[in-house]
Amino acid sequence: MTEHVVIVASDGVARLQAEADRIAAIKARGAVPSACGDEIPEAPARGAFRVFEPMRLRSVGSGEYEAQHVGYRGRSAIRNADVFDVMAAAVARKKKSPPFTPGQVAMGRHYRDLIERHACAGLRCSSLEAVRSGGGGQGGEFVDAVLRDREEITLMRRRIGTGSAIEVRRVRPSKRGSRTTITNQRLVDMVCIEGKSLRDVLEAHGWSVYGETTKAVRQALAGLLDAMAGPAYTGHIQSL
Known part of the structure; x- marks a missing residue:
């Protein structure tokens, strides 16, 4: 027999009900929309996610293509929401345009x-030398893929540059407070890799979060994402 201890508060409300409500709220956050069917399990620990329709282009002849839904049994799918989804959802609630273009978002995710x-x-083998000694020629293909990724990362970081997204003017520390310069690389890494919001970036560097600083760091990140895509970028530094 299972025993339950019910603690009743001074107002006569049992805490057991409050705990049940808390668990129900957690389960509700992990509920999968009906449009996705019942093949995707409910998982509260999954975190925030977004629903999308899997699509692909299908040839219809004469060099023409049309978008075709390819979801399992015609259903939608879900994927974990990243920082770009969260920022887009935040401005959408305010009836504003997305903070970044689809191309900029794609570049951030690619990086x-x-x-x-x-x-x-490196988890596949302890060293590239050990991989090269593997049989079947697969080791060489793996090494080539790793080197290609490293070269692309190096190129993208070169395009990001060593400059500053937002820099502190040359004033005495007593005047500028705890603010520190936000470098280009740190801005990109915090948002794209660490999943930090623009607010998180500003606060981590001691900047106040208000319209002017938020706009400056957003414009800086947008410019850097464009720069990572090609050499046509002619960026600028925000100084506050």
Whole structure:
């Protein structure tokens, strides 16, 4: 027989009900929309996610293509929401335009995926030399892929540069307070890799979060994401 201890507060409300409500709220956050079917399990620990429709282009002849839904049994799918999804959702609630273009978001995600894939490459073997000694020629292909990723990361970081997204004017520390310069690389890494919001970036560097600083760091990140895509970028430094 299972025993339960029910603690009744001074107002006569049992705490057991409050705990049940808390658990119900957690389960509700992990509920999968009906549009996705019942094949995806409910998982509160999954965190925030977004629903999307898997699509692909299908040839219809004469060089023409049309978008085709390819979800399992015609259903939608879900994926974990990243920092770009969270920021887009935040401005959407205020009826404002997305803070970054689809191309900028794609570049930020591509950079993140490159860094994560390259960081995990070493888990396959203790060293590249050991991989090269593997049989079947697969070791060489793996090494080539790792080197390609490293070269692309190096190129993207070169495009990001060593400059500053927002820098502190040359004033005495007593005047500028705890503010520190936000470098280009740190801004990109905090948002794209660490999943930090623009607010998190500003607060971590001692900056007050208000319209002017938020706009400055957003514009700086947008410019850097464009720069990572190609050499046509002619960025600028915000000084506050």
